Amino acid sequence: MRVAAVWFPDWPIQAARLDAGDELEEPLAIGAHHRIKVVSHAARKLGIRRGMKVRYAQSVCPDLTVVEDNPDRDGRMFAALAASFDDVAASVEVLRPGLVVVDIAAAGTFHGSEEKATEMLIDAAARRGIDALAGVADEIATAVIAARVPAVVPAGQSASFLAGLPLRMLVAETSLGADADTVAALGQLGVGTLGELAALPSTAISTRFGRAGLHCHRIACAAPNRRVAPEIPSADLSVSVSPEDPIERVDAAAFAARALAASLHERLADAGLNCLRLKVKAEVDGGEIVERTWRTREALTEEATADRVRWQLDGWLTHGGAGAITSLILEPLEVAQPDTAGQLWGSGSATGPGTGDDQARRVAERVQSQLGIDAVVQPRFVGGRGVAERVALVPFGERGPESSHAAWPGAIPQPLPARIGGGLNHPASRVTMIDAHATPIGVTAEALLTSQPYALSWGGNKYLITGWAGPWPVDGEWWEETPHKVARLQVIGCTPRDQEPVGWLLVWSKQQWRVEAMYT
Template sequence: MRVAALWFPDWPVQAAKLECDDELQEPLVIAAQHRVVVCSQAARAAGIRRGMKVRHAQAAAPELTVIDANPDRDGRMFASLAGSLDDVAASVEVLRPGLVVADLKAAGAFHGGEDVALEMLVDAAARRGIDTLAGAADEIATAVIAARSGQVVPPGESAAYLARQPLAVLTAETALAADADTVKTLGQLGITTLGELAAIPPAAMTTRFGVHGAHIHRIAAAAPDRRVAPELPVADLAVAITPEDPIERVDAAAFAARALAASLHERLKEAGRNCVRLKVVAELETGQRVERVWRTREALTESATADRVRWQLDGWLTSGGAGAITSLILEPLELMAPDAVGELWADRASTDDARRVVERVQSQLGIDAVLQPRLIGGRGVAERIQLVPFGEAAPPVEEKTWPGAIPAPLPARLGGGIDHPASRVTLIDATGKPVIVTAEALLAGEPYALAWGDKKYLLTGWAGPWPVDEGWWASDANRHRVARLQAVGREGGPQGDVTGWLLVWSRRSWRVEAVY
């Protein structure tokens, strides 16, 4: 097998220039959340680097052009560009926006040589203001590495070529799916080149680093790879949609992409499989059939599938020559079993592992199925936290003071809410009478003991109450009158375990708002 890889350096920058017909002024950076995420070659020459704050980058280069990050633009523009490669090679596979591989052996046999086919691929991708580097090798991973320096590795010499490459090339390209923590650990152990990595016995790598170690060892050793865009025998899980009216607009394409992605992932869920390589097929009004294969380094989520379908449809619709789409088909070409999830919070578990697990759950149960807490400020404990869907960018929180807020240290665990039946507690004084909060916001007696469910606690300390009267300007239905009390007690008596509570007096009864 021979593989050609075309790499478009700093693709988000090139996509922005392509969208604006190369009229953007250099130096140019792509920014997200006020930080540089991608910078052009001219920007790097001015001393700008990824991760730099935008204001620092503008100080280094006052003439800097800053463009907001837009993954949809990157995918849409690349889908349109990748379509021009179909005239040169029959088997073309998009690894990510900005990186594509093709079957060079078949293309070379058709066009009269690998050098001719590779040159034709570069010419087909040529656009004004767009830079392209091409590489070739016997394996996909080796070709991707070679493309970053524009080299053609002769047949049978992949291992010798990789042996000279620094270890850092594994994490320079996300499509290689190399685990950053594993590569960092190998560097700390003295491994500096892929040749030194390949010299380690495969069993030792698997034993020490698991599947991540086995994967990067196969890359370093130039192990035989899969073919480009092969038609693998898989279960028939394809889904299709034929709209009543042909799809001509981008917004209609986005709606169809979302609906079809949901249908596909429902079938994948029933089959207990994940998709890592997807074929998008469209039938046009002219009778023509166009298709594109997308591959990812990890299992596609419903959102990721919809994004790729939308990018591809947008590229076809805006290319000018495709015509309206009369039918759309999604066909999973390569499936894999879901990863076994062990200890999510174990020592070797990474943020990427957690994110992949969360995204897999969201792809099956919906975006709102996994929430993450976000601090928003407030006087109480529960009102300081807002739960938002995982992955959503929350708006910035305004910094302000909260007079009467519960002082630090804050409780470690929230209760079930003041309306939850299990949060109700009974507070009594030494004579056994209930301790309540009077109209003057005072305690009717000194707290002595607390009953919570079937457990009894002897109080060793308490503080409060602190009355809260919020919404006094609103109607009685919206008015919020409570009083809070801190209490510490021992279960069963003086020798029992210590527990601390933040109690709230509401609707003539005490409730547990949080536990220390």
């Protein structure tokens, strides 16, 4: 097998330029969540880097043009561009917007040579302001890496070509599926090149890093991979729809894509299978059939399937000139058994996500689509002095507020409590603490206890106090009309009957002790 990979560097930048009719002025950058996501070559030369805050990047380069991130735009524009390759090669697969792989052996036989076929692929993608690089090798992964050099790797020389490349090439391209943490760990152990990784025993890699490490090792060794667009016999799992009115608008295409993706994944779930390669086929006015194959490294989720179908339909309708769509078919070309089943959370390996995590994500996204984005939230560490204030709940799938790991004066020392109560205003959080003379204990203005703790009552239970630490005063929001003054106290106690120790984090606020959290 010989594979050609055609790579469009910084594709979101190129897609934005295409969508705007090449009217955007350099230097260019794509922004997402107030940070720079992609930068153009001209912007990089001026010091703009990925991950920068947009405001800081604009202060470094006042002439910087920042375009909002739009994955739908990237997919739509590339779906239309990928149609150009059909005139050169029959076996074309889209790995992601901005990267395709082609069976260059078949195309080379047809056009006379690999070199000529590769040159024709570059020419087919030629647009004003669009850059493309190509790499040729025996394996898909090696060809993808070669496209970034770029290079044509002679047959049988993939391992020697990869040997001298830095290890970071594994994470330079997301479609390779290399785990970033695993690559970082290998680098910390002194592995600097792909050749050094390939020289390590596969058993040692799999024992230390599991499946994620073995995947990186196979790439470095140039292990044989799947063919480009092979027709693998499988059960008929395709789904189709023939709308009453031909699809002519993008919004109608999006609705059809979502509904058909749901039907496909219901059928896949019933069969206990995942889809790795999907063919999107459409019949247009006049009876013409247009199709495109999408390949992914990980199993397609329902949302990912709907996105790819929507991008493809949008490309055909907007830029492909194919006419109204009268019939739409989704055909799984390559399916596989899930790695694990029966669990919802954490069913993957220690080094990578599993099918259960994908299922959980799909469930969360479906609930959000029905009940709203705030219906499913996830905790994020944000820093703070207490316990509850260190965790913020943000909508699932969104980035939370930036956390600060700097020291917080008055923060509770480690170890932190494991359970958080219902809140300081919850009736069940009220606690009464007394000294040996049954006198209630409070906190003075100097942040000292009024007496030595002896016992406390919480609900209907009584506990003898065996130890305590604190109090730690916090004078927060002192600039407001009603400052938030509290003091925290760690307390350990036990019941007179079973002598089982219990730990609490108490808060003194508004002349009352309350339980903020418990130690278990």
